[in-house]
Amino acid sequence: MAVLLKNLSKSYKEKVVVDQLTLEIKQGEFFALLGSNGAGKTTTIKMLSCLLTPTSGEAVLLGDNVVTSPHIVKQKINVSPQETAIAPNLTVKENLEFVARIYGANKEQARQLAKNMMEQFRLLDKAKTKAKTLSGGWQRRLSIAMALISNPKVLFLDEPTLGLDVRARRELWNILEQLKGKVTVILTTHYLDEAESLADRIGIMHQGKLQALGTANELKSEMEMDSLEDIFLSLTEEGVK
Amino acid sequence: MRFVAFSSRNQKEIIRDPLTLLFGIGLPIVIMWLFTIMQGNMPMELYRIENLAPGVIVFSFSFLTLFSGMLLGKDKSSSLLMRIFVSPLKSSEYMIGYTIPLFIIAFIQIIVCFITAFVLDLQFDWNVLVAIIVLLFNALLYISFGLLLGTFFTDKQVGGLFAIFVNSSAWLSGTWFSLDMIGGLFEKIAYALPFVHAVDSTRFALKGEYSEILVPSLWVLVYTLIIFIIAIIGFKKKMKS
Numbered sequence: 001m002a003v004l005l006k007n008l009s010k011s012y013k014e015k016v017v018v019d020q021l022t023l024e025i026k027q028g029e030f031f032a033l034l035g036s037n038g039a040g041k042t043t044t045i046k047m048l049s050c051l052l053t054p055t056s057g058e059a060v061l062l063g064d065n066v067v068t069s070p071h072i073v074k075q076k077i078n079v080s081p082q083e084t085a086i087a088p089n090l091t092v093k094e095n096l097e098f099v100a101r102i103y104g105a106n107k108e109q110a111r112q113l114a115k116n117m118m119e120q121f122r123l124l125d126k127a128k129t130k131a132k133t134l135s136g137g138w139q140r141r142l143s144i145a146m147a148l149i150s151n152p153k154v155l156f157l158d159e160p161t162l163g164l165d166v167r168a169r170r171e172l173w174n175i176l177e178q179l180k181g182k183v184t185v186i187l188t189t190h191y192l193d194e195a196e197s198l199a200d201r202i203g204i205m206h207q208g209k210l211q212a213l214g215t216a217n218e219l220k221s222e223m224e225m226d227s228l229e230d231i232f233l234s235l236t237e238e239g240v241k
Numbered sequence: 242m243r244f245v246a247f248s249s250r251n252q253k254e255i256i257r258d259p260l261t262l263l264f265g266i267g268l269p270i271v272i273m274w275l276f277t278i279m280q281g282n283m284p285m286e287l288y289r290i291e292n293l294a295p296g297v298i299v300f301s302f303s304f305l306t307l308f309s310g311m312l313l314g315k316d317k318s319s320s321l322l323m324r325i326f327v328s329p330l331k332s333s334e335y336m337i338g339y340t341i342p343l344f345i346i347a348f349i350q351i352i353v354c355f356i357t358a359f360v361l362d363l364q365f366d367w368n369v370l371v372a373i374i375v376l377l378f379n380a381l382l383y384i385s386f387g388l389l390l391g392t393f394f395t396d397k398q399v400g401g402l403f404a405i406f407v408n409s410s411a412w413l414s415g416t417w418f419s420l421d422m423i424g425g426l427f428e429k430i431a432y433a434l435p436f437v438h439a440v441d442s443t444r445f446a447l448k449g450e451y452s453e454i455l456v457p458s459l460w461v462l463v464y465t466l467i468i469f470i471i472a473i474i475g476f477k478k479k480m481k482s
Binding site: 053086097099101150 | 243245246247249250253254257258319320321323324325326327328329330480481
């Protein structure tokens with residue numbers, strides 16, 4: 001199992017942000033976590049990526065606990081945050097090499113890894129372009145390449161296509177599609193079509209709780225609804241607990 | 242050696258901003274040249290190059306505070322720092338990674354300012370080399386102030402706070418006038434802060450009065466250590482918040 005959560009909770013004083021989350025994600029699975037703003041998706045990702053300490057419960061990634069062994073966990077994961085996370089004054093190549101090196105690659109290895117990533121993400125002709133001058137779509141593409149350069153076993157993608165135009169979104173989908181089966185991907189998104197198209201399984205969170213879990217088809221048959229949007233709206237309505 | 246990659250990235254970010262060169266290196270040269278002209282028309286020997294050069298070089302270090310504070314503040318407000326927090330870098334490695342490139346810029350500032358001072362009639366002797374060592378040590382004080390500001394404030398706030406910092410550190414440093422000309426509480430406050438001690442230790446080094454260097458250097462050391470410790474603790478907390 002790649003990810004194992006047992007009653008994982010996070011609260012700030014009285015406010016419970018993630019409430020008793022229990023979940024298992026298999027290795028190589030593409031898992032989408034859906035929810036309205038404030039549902040607890042980003043907090044969950046932050047706990048799994050060792051950025052936040054859970055208030056209670058347990059989170060184990062590939063056999064290592066995120067609280068007791070964060071340094072081991074950090075070697076195995078990477079993240080593409082909600083906003084584009086790039087060093088603006090560095091070129092595309094320098095950004096990639098920089099991330100490879102902070103994950104332990106030497107100069108030569110970093111150069112080779114950056115070249116591979118630029119080939120995979122069709123960034124080679126932009127290798128010497130400063131990241132801040134790239135368009136939003138290309139910046140997001142670079143951001144995901146930076147997340148993959150460390151060869152993570154678990155990859156967190158926090159709203160990777162937010163704010164992109166249709167063409168840029170589709171291009172990114174094609175890239176993400178290629179990750180299926182190779183890397184365990186945990187994706188948070190507001191785009192339901194994105195989750196339906198890419199994810200093996202979908203979890204819907206509301207007010208910190210996991211309200212539904214399954215493949216898109218399983219959810220539709222369980223809820224007796226035809227669209228994921230209807231299911232999402234019914235599970236995340238005000239008053240649903 | 243992960244911090245080497247991080248410090249290399251920071252160095253590129255700072256150097257590729259042209260304002261760095263303009264303020265950090267160009268301004269001290271202009272100031273030294275203008276005050277030397279003024280000295281030619283003054284009855285007192287306040288701005289003799291032996292007195293002026295140490296003060297102006299220490300003053301130029303204020304821009305290290307600006308650069309480090311702005312870079313850290315900017316990183317904090319972008320998602321890049323989240324990406325780096327997820328990586329295996331430790332909080333002490335962040336601080337070293339931010340400090341090294343600024344230390345290199347400090348060295349360049351010192352060399353450029355001394356070359357200007359030689360053109361303006363400063364005599365070269367071995368004391369200059371001792372003064373360079375003392376100055377490098379003093380530069381750490383100003384870098385630590387920047388890391389402290391960048392840890393607790395955003396880049397925009399750092400810009401505003403820097404205006405207060407650069408004025409108060411300059412007024413209280415004894416560079417532009419002798420502090421005993423005002424005396425009283427002003428002088429007491431100045432000597433309770435580290436800025437005048439940084440200038441004094443450099444002046445003693447340049448005059449070859451080595452036995453006088455220890456006390457002001459201790460003031461600078463204690464302040465530098467305290468500020469670095471607060472910045473690291475604050476940064477650790479920010480990483481978990």
